[in-house]
Amino acid sequence: MKRKITLKQIAKELDVSISTVSKALRNSEEISLDTKQKVQAFAKLYNYRPNNIALSLKNRKTNTIGIIIPEIVHHFFSKVIRGVELVANSRGYNVIIGLSNESFSKEVINMEMLANGSIDGFILSMSKETLQQQDYHHFNETMSQGMPIVMFDRVVSDIKCDKVIVDDFNGAKNAVEKLIENNCKSIALITTRDYVSVGKLRTQGYLEALQEHKITPEAELILKMDDTMDYEVHLEKLESEIEQLFKSNEKIDGVFAVNELYALSAMKVARKMGLNVPDDVQVIGFTDGVLSKHSTPSLTTVSQHAQQMGEKAAHLLIDKIENDFNEEEEQFQTVVIATDLIERESTK
Amino acid sequence: MKRKITLKQIAKELDVSISTVSKALRNSEEISLDTKQKVQAFAKLYNYRPNNIALSLKNRKTNTIGIIIPEIVHHFFSKVIRGVELVANSRGYNVIIGLSNESFSKEVINMEMLANGSIDGFILSMSKETLQQQDYHHFNETMSQGMPIVMFDRVVSDIKCDKVIVDDFNGAKNAVEKLIENNCKSIALITTRDYVSVGKLRTQGYLEALQEHKITPEAELILKMDDTMDYEVHLEKLESEIEQLFKSNEKIDGVFAVNELYALSAMKVARKMGLNVPDDVQVIGFTDGVLSKHSTPSLTTVSQHAQQMGEKAAHLLIDKIENDFNEEEEQFQTVVIATDLIERESTK
DNA sequence: TTGTACGCGTTATCAA
DNA sequence: TTGATAACGCGTACAA
Numbered sequence: 001m002k003r004k005i006t007l008k009q010i011a012k013e014l015d016v017s018i019s020t021v022s023k024a025l026r027n028s029e030e031i032s033l034d035t036k037q038k039v040q041a042f043a044k045l046y047n048y049r050p051n052n053i054a055l056s057l058k059n060r061k062t063n064t065i066g067i068i069i070p071e072i073v074h075h076f077f078s079k080v081i082r083g084v085e086l087v088a089n090s091r092g093y094n095v096i097i098g099l100s101n102e103s104f105s106k107e108v109i110n111m112e113m114l115a116n117g118s119i120d121g122f123i124l125s126m127s128k129e130t131l132q133q134q135d136y137h138h139f140n141e142t143m144s145q146g147m148p149i150v151m152f153d154r155v156v157s158d159i160k161c162d163k164v165i166v167d168d169f170n171g172a173k174n175a176v177e178k179l180i181e182n183n184c185k186s187i188a189l190i191t192t193r194d195y196v197s198v199g200k201l202r203t204q205g206y207l208e209a210l211q212e213h214k215i216t217p218e219a220e221l222i223l224k225m226d227d228t229m230d231y232e233v234h235l236e237k238l239e240s241e242i243e244q245l246f247k248s249n250e251k252i253d254g255v256f257a258v259n260e261l262y263a264l265s266a267m268k269v270a271r272k273m274g275l276n277v278p279d280d281v282q283v284i285g286f287t288d289g290v291l292s293k294h295s296t297p298s299l300t301t302v303s304q305h306a307q308q309m310g311e312k313a314a315h316l317l318i319d320k321i322e323n324d325f326n327e328e329e330e331q332f333q334t335v336v337i338a339t340d341l342i343e344r345e346s347t348k
Numbered sequence: 349m350k351r352k353i354t355l356k357q358i359a360k361e362l363d364v365s366i367s368t369v370s371k372a373l374r375n376s377e378e379i380s381l382d383t384k385q386k387v388q389a390f391a392k393l394y395n396y397r398p399n400n401i402a403l404s405l406k407n408r409k410t411n412t413i414g415i416i417i418p419e420i421v422h423h424f425f426s427k428v429i430r431g432v433e434l435v436a437n438s439r440g441y442n443v444i445i446g447l448s449n450e451s452f453s454k455e456v457i458n459m460e461m462l463a464n465g466s467i468d469g470f471i472l473s474m475s476k477e478t479l480q481q482q483d484y485h486h487f488n489e490t491m492s493q494g495m496p497i498v499m500f501d502r503v504v505s506d507i508k509c510d511k512v513i514v515d516d517f518n519g520a521k522n523a524v525e526k527l528i529e530n531n532c533k534s535i536a537l538i539t540t541r542d543y544v545s546v547g548k549l550r551t552q553g554y555l556e557a558l559q560e561h562k563i564t565p566e567a568e569l570i571l572k573m574d575d576t577m578d579y580e581v582h583l584e585k586l587e588s589e590i591e592q593l594f595k596s597n598e599k600i601d602g603v604f605a606v607n608e609l610y611a612l613s614a615m616k617v618a619r620k621m622g623l624n625v626p627d628d629v630q631v632i633g634f635t636d637g638v639l640s641k642h643s644t645p646s647l648t649t650v651s652q653h654a655q656q657m658g659e660k661a662a663h664l665l666i667d668k669i670e671n672d673f674n675e676e677e678e679q680f681q682t683v684v685i686a687t688d689l690i691e692r693e694s695t696k
Numbered sequence: 697t698t699g700t701a702c703g704c705g706t707t708a709t710c711a712a
Numbered sequence: 713t714t715g716a717t718a719a720c721g722c723g724t725a726c727a728a
Contacts, residue, residue: 004464004493006705017715022707032713047489051465053410054705056401057720064444064466072433073426082420085447094461096412096444099433113442117352117399118412141395145352232641264642271644290637294612296619296644354721365699370723380697402721405704
């Protein structure tokens with residue numbers, strides 16, 4: 001087991017100084033052709049590679065970006081990571097991941113861990129708990145130390161940093177308008193409580209679409225789920241709530257759901273009640289997931305372009321890292337990624 | 349924008365030496381209570397944290413592990429990552445990810461990038477291209493430099509290292525036995541070509557189950573798909589092949605598919621042909637995906653316990669990193685993770 | 697009780 | 713053309 005070779009070892013072997021080796025390897029004009037060839041040949045033979053950690057220390061730059069997300073077993077987030085990784089790699093950066101698992105304290109701990117020199121900047125999406133507690137000190141502290149942050153998807157206006165968000169409002173609005181165009185008269189909304197910004201915006205998009213078409217929103221048609229509960233585990237709970245919604249409002253002929261699982265459950269309940277999708281009820285979801293494509297009938301969805309979000313976030317962050325903007329003059333941008341409506345079988 | 353504070357700055361402010369500060373912060377007996385309190389108070393005020401990079405360089409240990417996978421937008425792999433992250437974090441390690449995107453060269457580049465000091469060891473699953481080319485020099489070189497590797501799922505016996513694998517053989521065998529118990533007389537297999545080890549093993553499990561029950565395997569019932577093709581994109585191609593299979597063999601009353609997509613497509617084709625699942629045809633897939641749970645009918649699957657695999661791999665790797673085993677005496681283990689058959693609606 | 701010197705691996709600057 | 717030195721930030725053996 002041979003350890004990785006260092007400049008020092010090469011220098012010793014060839015009986016020259018460390019700095020000569022360093023210069024020779026970087027093809028410096030200062031060094032004679034003779035020594036350069038000798039050194040380079042030796043280095044190649046022993047497969048010399050500069051030690052990243054030493055470079056990071058010297059340059060005060062790690063060429064690594066940290067990404068902190070609430071959950072990785074989730075299509076949206078893994079697609080974002082793919083986008084980040086793609087861009088990061090092509091621009092010479094590595095990606096290090098931290099999972100908050102939707103917990104405030106894990107988010108804080110993870111950030112502190114990485115902020116101590118391991119990375120050059122963060123890309124992150126806040127945990128639900130952080131959103132609820134509205135405690136953003138760890139973000140502000142990190143930034144005040146000169147570590148740039150780009151937030152995506154789950155965002156709050158209180159924090160001054162670059163952001164990449166989905167156009168939740170218009171995505172929802174377009175979806176509901178599609179239902180209206182398709183002659184739905186009574187459109188239900190299945191959403192979450194409002195503290196997650198994206199949920200709120202999607203709800204507003206729903207309301208706006210109705211109002212623009214002179215349809216009066218009915219509170220009864222809006223089902224707000226408690227999203228602290230893991231419905232993957234408590235599916236029956238979700239389904240019974242939706243069934244309740246359908247039973248109390250038999251006129252429902254359209255459903256807009258703010259995520260994939262809600263939409264799928266709506267279809268399942270509808271089928272169970274003898275309703276045909278899309279003939280009796282049309283359904284649209286909001287997601288980038290796989291379920292939509294492979295469900296029966298396949299689900300019309302609002303695509304969020306998660307990978308594109310990741311790519312954009314990575315570019316924003318690296319730009320910020322590499323541009324020594326003149327202090328005070330800093331300004332932040334919020335990039336809005338437009339959604340697409342992907343029409344499948346659950347709408348006409 | 350205040351940069352992160354260092355020992356040197358604290359020393360200067362308090363007019364003591366760097367090592368005094370260092371010792372005071374580590375609560376050394378050498379330092380007087382007085383100075384210790386002074387230093388600690390100051391450090392706390394300025395939120396001092398040791399610089400990870402400097403520690404890594406000094407200790408020649410990064411407390412970071414690298415994970416290289418072919419693809420992250422994939423339930424199996426993201427669950428493995430979650431497992432790795434969980435264990436790594438609890439044992440004081442960070443996780444840095446690299447995606448090979450199923451490409452040999454990207455795998456090599458990524459590994460070289462991380463092997464130059466950024467991490468203490470690798471957890472990885474080989475790309476398809478690497479499996480095909482059977483070029484493993486980058487793994488062996490990495491290990492010969494004293495960097496431990498743990499491989500999972502996609503594995504070859506040529507490489508001497510710790511491994512965590514799914515019990516593909518018995519998983520498949522049990523699944524097929526289940527179909528036999530359920531009175532299937534003519535069981536089809538939808539699999540991939542043999543160069544991916546897991547595909548081969550699952551095929552062997554299928555054959556073994558048949559033989560043990562005195563059923564003669566029929567070549568006609570085995571459909572080998574070309575898995576270099578991305579069937580998420582070319583779904584019709586996949587479905588038409590399966591349709592062909594059904595049409596040529598009307599007696600088929602059971603299907604075992606080596607992944608989720610194949611199984612789902614089989615159900616879809618069956619339905620299209622007027623066959624009822626599970627009454628006319630029973631279907632079992634092999635996967636940890638989400639589609640199975642939410643499909644209609646929901647799919648009986650062989651669960652791979654991906655997260656558990658990640659956890660085990662992380663433990664193996666960290667154990668190896670932290671144990672200065674006595675050279676030559678090194679020995680490697682292969683941990684086999686047992687599968688579970690999760691029975692859902694696609695079987696009786 | 698405190699401080700000095702060294703080394704981790706690298707590069708940049710300056711001296712020889 | 714080459715080499716010595718300092719610096720990045722830290723911890724520790726040893727000297728004061």
